[in-house]
Amino acid sequence: MSLITTLARLEAVESGRAQPAATVLHRHLAERPLVFVPLTTSGEAGAPLGALVGTDRDAPRLLVVPQPRDRDLRFAFLAELADVVLPYLDAYADVVEAAERSETDPETGKRVKVEVELCADAPQLIVPGRAGIDFVRLLGRSTRFRRTAEQDPEAPHPAPPRVPLFGRWLTHFGERARVPGSALLLALTDVLSRHWATGQSSLEDQHLGALLAWLDPPEGEPGAEAAVRAELQRDARGQLVCPPAGPATDPAFDNQLLAPAIERYDRARTALAAAEDGIEADDRLGELTAAEREIRGLVESVTRPTWDAVWRGIDLLRTLPEGAHAADRWTRDRWSFTGHRDRVVAGEPPQPRRDDAVTAANKLATREREQARLEAQEALDDPLVMAGRRLAGEAFAGEVTEVVMAYGEGKRPSPRPLVTVRTDDRPHLGERARVYRSLGGKPQAAEFVGYDDEGAAVVLRIVDKMGRGKEPEAGSVPEKGDLVCFTLFEHEQRGGAKLPDPEETPWTHGGPPGESDAPPLPDPVTEEDVL
Structure with missing residues (x-):
């Protein structure tokens, strides 16, 4: 933390209001971002409970999993989420412009300029906090290897064709979010705390409601009191007035409201399966529909405040003029988006579970170089x-x-x-x-x-x-x-040494070339080995 940030935090404590930590916007903010507010089941990080998603602040799309332990319902949720996200991505993938890029000529080995396609713009996903980025990365890892009925007709629980593609895109956005200065996937709490300094700790800034209480407190109320109220105030039912910014839920909500509602849903579904005639089935179907509607209402009640808070934070960011170098970093995001689009169109396999040594070293070098570049550009x-x-x-x-x-x-x-x-x-x-x-x-x-x-x-x-x-x-x-x-720092960062191709790495990093990676077979069992 710099001395300027420390002074700003002290002034925020004294004045009761967040103080500017920047005079310009250091992240590109798209005109039409896709906001994603996820919610997960307590104790099961990979089991989604629901989400609000969309580009229209007044008309979000509500997705709900009435029984998170039901695998079929989870897969249906992912398919429905893919139906929202993929068309948004495709709208940017089809609009391109001509651009020049340096490539190595395979015959001469020299760098030459070639004309290629570059997407005119790129999509942008915004989640409430840092945990939302982790959830996006988790969804990508759990869906990009799913087998579809076309790929494997005998696969148990086959996924719709669009789900593995959806997972590949989420993985790309999650990996790109690790590059300093990237804006393809943003955690709103990180962006807001970068531009304003509050009188609370960085960990407390991850609560979106408390952070906004410092940035825009009610008239006549200090930011510290407003933040405490946003974190702790409960209504007559004992529920938080400002629920957590997802994907975690409040234990009181889980125990008092959600668990009984899911139990009623399970009983109604069991009764419907056991119905013997049409009249009884209609009655049980009505009970099941009412139970599902109750769960949808509960999920919306805890995600809608966060949804509104995200758009309120976006409005605050739009009051800042964009920094001069933010457009350059967004151009690199466009190149990244275009490159992944081309890999998908070319039919390349999904991203591996683990990077090889060369790819991991390249990613680490890129992130270190982009971190130094970002710090220099923000200062300029x-x-x-x-x-x-x-x-x-x-x-x-x-x-x-x-x-x-x-x-x-x-x-x-x-x-x-x-x-x-x-x-x-x-x-x-x-x-x-x-x-x-x-x-x-x-x-x-x-x-x-x-x-x-x-x-x-x-x-x-x-x-x-x-x-x-x-x-x-x-x-x-x-x-x-x-x-x-x-x-005293350089304004442009130099590239590092060229790394070898993955197939030319030494034995310490997966080689030597030409030898099989399979372990040697054990010696055959003989009669002397058996007592």
């Missing part, structure tokens, strides 16, 4: 974030007091002007340390030379982005009186 987009980096000694800002033209040594001397910057910051500069500033959206590097005689100004040597002539291009060198900001 947001003065408030940059202030935190300046307080940490990772950047400094000030006024240019002197510019002295100098040239490098060599056969063709290049301009290396010396720039003196007076600053009140205390950057952690070492001998010949590199610093960077943004020049026309590109990083310009400078080298730390030393401090002036008074020790209040930093002397830098500009080393690039000045053109190829003997004299620097206009605007490439700061002038006296300019206000500049230099960072």
